[in-house]
Amino acid sequence: MTVDVTRARALADVPHGFLGRRGGVSTGVTEGLDLGRRGQDDIGPELAENRRRAVAAVAPGRTLSTLYQVHSAECVTLSAPVDDGARPHADAMATDRPNIVLGILTADCAPVLLADTAAGVIGAAHAGWKGAIGGVTDATIAAMEALGxxxxxxxxxxxxxxxxxxxxxxxxxxxRFEDADRENERFFADARAGHARFDLEGYVAHRLAAAGVGTVEALGLDTYADAARFYSYRRATHRGEADYGRQVSLIALP
Incomplete structure (x- = not known):
């Protein structure tokens, strides 16, 4: 099975891809293109092969850099590929170096890929609800602006x-969201008593647009609902599964 790559129309001129679970070599409950580390320090053969396949599907010949994601609003600027054993504790990256592939891992949180091709600058962010309300996309935009x-x-x-x-x-x-901004109520819909349903994608897109990003595209793909295509932490938890996988989203300079 080939690697499943979803591309955004807005990023058509940029090597990028939002990858799913298809096309990898992991087995068991995380069968497929699982890029999760699950606390492991060393890259085993399955993870190494999945990483190789992911990069080959989006930006062959480039070097993948990922983060030790901690649900923060921290963004780091990369001037060289990150050594896998020294991944920064952060949730976003920016770079102007053409040999680097930025990789964000998710399993329900929102991956955000950004580019200013005129300046030769790209960014990538992991926007869970904590990072989103904390300003991880704002931090990514600021880091990209610092690069031009x-x-x-x-x-x-x-x-x-x-x-x-x-x-x-x-x-x-x-x-918590409505206290931060009363207008955030638009991202919630009433559910059963004491509960609501939250539009994470809509909120992240709003934060990008409110920050002045020129073009924002939301793909509208639900990781929870499509078990054949995507990993989902919440789905695995609701099913009582022993583990869950993580998909990767990648971007590189043209």
Missing amino acids: ADRARIVAAVGPCIARASYEVDDAFRA
Whole structure:
């Protein structure tokens, strides 16, 4: 099975891809193109092969850099590929180096890929709800601007993540967002008593647009609802599965 690559129309001129679970060599409950580390320090043969296949599907010959993601709003700027054993504790990256492939891992959180091709600058962010409300996309835009990007020229795409129909939260969660900005109520829909459904994708797209990003595209793909195509932490938890996988989203300079 070939690697499943979803591309954004807005990033058509940029090597990139939102990958799913198809096309990898992992077995068991995380069968497919699982890029998860699950606390392991060393890259085993299955993970190494999945990483190779992922890069080959999007930007052959480039070097993959990933992060030790911690659900923060931290963005790092890369001037050279990251050694896998020294991954920064952060949730976003920016670079102007053509040999680097930026990789973000997700399993319901929103992957965001960004580019200003005129400036030769790209970015990638892992936007879970904590990072999203904390400003991880704003930090990514600022890091890109420090490299010469212009936010009005930046094109951003929000990839597969858990959709509002699948994302039930409690009233305390909702209050956290509405206390930050009353207009955030638009990203919630009432559910059963004491609960609501949260539109993570819509909120992340809003944060990008509000920051002045010139073009924002949301792909509208629900990781929770499509088990054949995507890994999902929440789905695995609801099913009582012993483990869950992580898909990768990649971007490189043309």
